[in-house]
Amino acid sequence: MNTNQTTLGASRQIEEETLRELVVKWVVDRRHAFKEVEAESFRNVIEYCNPMAVKKLPKSANTVRSDIMKCFEAAKVTVKENLNIARSKIHLSFDLWTSPNFKAMLAIVGHWTSSEFKVETALLTMKEITGAHKGEFIAPVLHGVAKEFGIDDKLGYFMADNATNNDKALRFLDRAIRNEGKIGFDVEERRLRCLGHILNLAVKVLLFGGNVAALEMEMEDFEDEDMDTNDNDSGEARKWRARGVVGKLHNIVIFIRWSPQRRNKFLDEQLGDLKKVQAFMVAADNDTRWSSTYDMIKTALREKDRIQSFIQGTPELAKDMLTETDWNDLREMLTLLEPFKIVTMLGQERGTRYGSVAMILWGMDILLDLLEKAKAQARPNDSSFKKAINLSWKLLD
Numbered sequence: 001m002n003t004n005q006t007t008l009g010a011s012r013q014i015e016e017e018t019l020r021e022l023v024v025k026w027v028v029d030r031r032h033a034f035k036e037v038e039a040e041s042f043r044n045v046i047e048y049c050n051p052m053a054v055k056k057l058p059k060s061a062n063t064v065r066s067d068i069m070k071c072f073e074a075a076k077v078t079v080k081e082n083l084n085i086a087r088s089k090i091h092l093s094f095d096l097w098t099s100p101n102f103k104a105m106l107a108i109v110g111h112w113t114s115s116e117f118k119v120e121t122a123l124l125t126m127k128e129i130t131g132a133h134k135g136e137f138i139a140p141v142l143h144g145v146a147k148e149f150g151i152d153d154k155l156g157y158f159m160a161d162n163a164t165n166n167d168k169a170l171r172f173l174d175r176a177i178r179n180e181g182k183i184g185f186d187v188e189e190r191r192l193r194c195l196g197h198i199l200n201l202a203v204k205v206l207l208f209g210g211n212v213a214a215l216e217m218e219m220e221d222f223e224d225e226d227m228d229t230n231d232n233d234s235g236e237a238r239k240w241r242a243r244g245v246v247g248k249l250h251n252i253v254i255f256i257r258w259s260p261q262r263r264n265k266f267l268d269e270q271l272g273d274l275k276k277v278q279a280f281m282v283a284a285d286n287d288t289r290w291s292s293t294y295d296m297i298k299t300a301l302r303e304k305d306r307i308q309s310f311i312q313g314t315p316e317l318a319k320d321m322l323t324e325t326d327w328n329d330l331r332e333m334l335t336l337l338e339p340f341k342i343v344t345m346l347g348q349e350r351g352t353r354y355g356s357v358a359m360i361l362w363g364m365d366i367l368l369d370l371l372e373k374a375k376a377q378a379r380p381n382d383s384s385f386k387k388a389i390n391l392s393w394k395l396l397d
Contacts, residue, residue, distance in 0.1 A: 014050060014052050014053045014056055016056040019053060019056050019057065020056070020057075020058060020067050021067075021071065023037065023057065023058060023064065023067070024064070024067050024068050024071050027064060027068070028068065033061070034061035034062075034064040034065050034068075035060075035061040035064075037057055037058045037059070037060070037061070037063075037064055038059070038060060038061060043057065079110075079122050079124070079149070080149050080150060082112075082114060082115075082120065082122075083110065083112065083149055083150065083151055084150060085114075085115045086112040086113060086114060086115070086120075086154075087112075087113045087114065087115060087117065088112050088113035088156065089112070089154050089155060089156030089157075090110050090111070090112045090149075090151040090154055090155055090156055091110070091111040091112065091155075091156040091157045091158070091159070092108055092109065092110060092111070092124075092142070092146075092155065092156075092157075092158050092159070093108075093109045093111065093158070093159035093160065093194075094106060094107060094108045094109070094138075094142065094158070094159075094160055094166075095107055095160065095161065096129060096133055096138065103128050104128060104129040104130075104133060105126055105127070105128055105129070106125075106126070106127050106128075106129050106138060106141050107123065107125070107126045108123075108124045108125050108126075108127075108141070108142065108145050109121060109122065109123050109124060110122050110124045110149070110151070112156075124145050124149060125141075125145050125148075127141050127145075129141060133165055134165050134168070135164075135165045135166065135167070135168025135169035135170075135171070135172055136168070136169075136172055138165065138166070138169035138172075139168075139169045139170075139171075139172030139173045139176060140172075140176075142169060142173050143173055143176045143177070146173075146177075152177055152180075152182060153177075153182045153183065155177075155185060155190075156190070157190050157191075157192050158170055158190055158191055158192060159192045159193075159194055160191075160192075160193070160194060161193070161194045161197035162193050162194075162197055162198065162201065166191075167187070167191060170187045170190070170191055171187050174187050195344075195347045195360050195363075195364075196344060196347060196348070198395070198396070199290075199340055199343065199344050199347075199367075200290050201395055202340070202367075202392045202395045202396050203290040203293075203337065203340050203392070204290055205388060205391045205392045205395055206333070206336065206337070206388050206389065206391075206392040207243075207246045207290070207293060207333070207388070208243040208244065208246065208247065208388070237251050237254075237320075241319065241320060244329075245322070245326040245329045245330055245333075246293065246297070246330070246333065248320040248321075248322060248326065249296065249297065249300055249320075249322065249330065250293075250296070251317075251320045252307065252311060252317055252320050252322075253296060253300075255314075255316065255317060255320075256310070266310055290340075291341060291344070294334070294337045294338075294340075294341055297330050297333060297334050297337070298334055300330065301327070301330055301331060301334060304327060307322075308322065336370065336371075336374060336389075339366060339367060339370055340367060343363035343364075343366065343367060346359060346363060347359075347360055347363065364396060367396055368393065368396055368397060371389055371392055371393040371396065372393070374389050375389055375390060375393060
């Protein structure tokens with residue numbers, strides 16, 4: 001570095017502890033690699049701002065890791081103290097999922113009313129689960145965290161998705177608490193079910209009909225199969241096509257996005273026919289959030305003419321050709337899904353009245369009324385769409 005260049009704020013007093021805390025927050029908040037602090041370019045920026053500051057920066061990735069753990073332990077002590085003086089019981093929400101590097105992770109979040117009568121929320125832990133995703137493996141983690149934070153005798157309600165392994169986990173947890181001579185809890189009374197998961201199931205039934213769990217298992221069976229075939233007729237494509245118009249649209253989008261060559265062909269055809277209109281790429285859905293399917297349908301309807309033109313010029317998509325009736329069904333599907341999306345977003349609100357039980361019940365009533373009206377519309381008795389509406393209604397009712 002050129003030592004003759006001008007620096008900024010060279011006379012400012014730098015407190016090493018404060019600087020290292022700020023570095024920790026920056027690394028964690030932006031998910032930087034710990035070794036970023038070792039980069040000469042990063043240290044040059046700090047030195048330019050204040051030559052004294054660079055001497056007080058962590059010198060290695062190991063130091064950053066150590067600082068992060070110190071901050072974590074200090075924060076844990078604060079959370080424990082707040083839980084100890086809480087005016088309410090401590091309610092837990094938890095969820096189990098598989099990370100991108102194939103680790104089964106359980107996140108546990110605490111919810112309580114503070115000594116100042118404020119609703120508080122804090123992530124208590126994210127731990128890896130060994131073994132199958134069964135209740136007997138989830139319960140020890142829940143129990144361990146409750147004991148670690150000193151709340152095993154003041155647990156309130158439990159929020160989790162509808163999976164039966166969560167019911168079993170709470171029965172094991174209650175038994176473990178009672179075996180240690182403490183009060184335990186009424187599992188049926190304290191077990192709550194996540195609105196987001198309920199809506200996700202209801203929408204998937206609405207989109208695809210039938211048994212949602214079976215559908216998801218089918219998709220997992222075929223998730224590794226190659227769709228890069230000349231006739232777009234791989235096992236996965238056939239499975240999606242059998243699920244109706246949304247499945248056909250899914251196949252079309254996946255076909256277009258599968259390779260750079262197909263993407264470029266799609267974009268090039270648009271640019272050739274619509275030189276004055278900005279080209280777009282179709283939005284893909286995923287199997288985690290139904291809102292991605294909503295976005296896929298919304299984008300497709302907005303760009304119907306472009307997509308139809310591409311399909312007609314692509315023989316491989318002949319089996320997924322969308323008729324005018326299919327497009328009308330997609331339009332009606334989108335109309336039905338819009339209130340579901342609104343209620344889902346409102347249910348995620350924090351610090352407002354929209355996340356309350358009263359608002360959730362109000363939202364459920366709106367959705368049931370919406371499906372009631374859709375059921376009442378004249379449709380052939382064998383309509384797959386009508387069957388899907390009936391199944392979705394039964395799930396919410």
